Amino acid sequence: MSENSNSAEKPSTTLPGTVQKIIPPIIPNEPEKAQIAVEGADHLYRELRVENALIDEDGKKVKLKPGAEVEVTIEADPSQIVKKSSQH
Numbered sequence: 001m002s003e004n005s006n007s008a009e010k011p012s013t014t015l016p017g018t019v020q021k022i023i024p025p026i027i028p029n030e031p032e033k034a035q036i037a038v039e040g041a042d043h044l045y046r047e048l049r050v051e052n053a054l055i056d057e058d059g060k061k062v063k064l065k066p067g068a069e070v071e072v073t074i075e076a077d078p079s080q081i082v083k084k085s086s087q088h
Contacts, residue, residue: 012075015040019068022052034064038072048072 016039023033034052052063064070 010075010077011081012073014071014073017048017070017072019064019066019070020047021066022064023049032063036070036072 017036018039020035020037023035025032031051031053033049036048036050038046038048054062054064056062
């Protein structure tokens with residue numbers, strides 16, 4: 001996974017996840033998908049399906065396998081956030 005040079009400047013959160021299953025394409029020539037369960041997300045919204053295509057540190061194409069532990073990072077441009085109030 002490549003690091004974005006601006007990532008230190010962007011507000012972000014990282015949640016652990018686990019690849020639940022690999023979903024083969026329904027239509028030929030479409031990419032297979034990895035279904036990832038994101039820990040910390042609401043129960044009905046914890047599953048993500050993303051293209052199962054990553055690039056390793058050598059620039060080679062690789063795929064996730066079922067049971068793989070992953071991290072899901074969400075980052076935003078500073079202009080796209082609001083400050084959280086200190087009141088509860």
